[in-house]
Amino acid sequence: MTDNQTPTSAPLTDERNRKNRKRKAILASGAVLGVGAVVTLAAWNDTVFSNGTFGIGDTAWNVQGSVNGTDFLEYETSPGGTVAFTVDPAVDASNLMPGQTAKGKFWLKETKGNLDATITIQPTVVDPAANSLAAALRVTITADGVPVVSNQALSASGTATPFVIVAGDTAELEFQVTLPANANPNAITNTTTQAIWEMKAQSAEA
Template sequence: MTTADQTQKRRKVRAILASGLVLGVGAAVTLAAWNDSVWGSSIFGTGDSQWNLQGYTEAAGDWDDFAIEGEAAAMTFVPDNEALVPGVPVYSVFGLHEEFGNLGATIGLSKGNVTGSTALAGQITVTATLVDGATTASPATCDGTTTGTQLFSGLLSSALASGTSAITLAPEGYAWVCFKAELSSGIAGDLTLQNQTATATWVFNGQSV
């Protein structure tokens, strides 16, 4: 082999070695590019947002949903709401309670339907008062000594599409509303209103807080 041939062979070897070095460097770069992942997940549901309003009247005798007008809680007024005497008020207390303890509530009071004698309904004044300091499960006192925030006062026959939202409940909280009804003393001589009846319903509309 000539000296020229030997020189050319050494150049080829160097070229191959150089290529190997380049490939080696490339392999090292590839191995350095590590990949890894971190994941997160969450469950969404309504398990801790259960919320429900309940009512109580002494006639009903227990807390319940009373969720539709046809199943309204019976409200018995004392001394006797079915034997009204002009100028003598009668009283009935209504309880409110949030059941589950997750959310509080704001509550407005409205009047539903009034049926029966419209003449009699036009002579009965009803006042509803949120009883001061009554925040336990025990029924509040509801009589002529009751004090609190007046929610409304008006004739049974008057329209009342929506009421005040002055009632607030804490989660699992209680509130009591005292209803007072009084037949006008000015009709004592109007015998046409004797043996008449009028039926009214009331609705407490609540929103969770």
């Protein structure tokens, strides 16, 4: 029986050795692949930021109005600040006689001091067809003594001459409303009218 078992045990031993070598090779291969996977997934990380700051500090700009030359307000909505037509105390703006001129003052100021302001006075908001007194009255407006509207009908749709307010400065406007000496009382059927002037301002390089 000893002679019969010897040939049988040798092939089994060889087979076990081959399987063990194969298993070790697979395990060794897996170990290498495992190390390789870790290296592939690892990475250096870093972060860089940038920023910008924005503002209007050197371009801030605003124009306000005043009815007394001292207290300035926005007056952003119609009808705005009421002009006191009392420069000539002998003339009552609500009871004009032919040949009389009512005068009132209004002030504009650029408040921020960075940019000039170009001002254009728009025609007064009034319907001449609906108000005969507005059609008869004549208006002249000066800015610091320089005419920007000259003897136009209060209801006229003409344009005014633009003028500039230097950054941080004030301009004095004088409104002169005249009932002409030759006004025809029979043609004036309305006894009152309201004029609303819009003063459009646009920033300009100082």
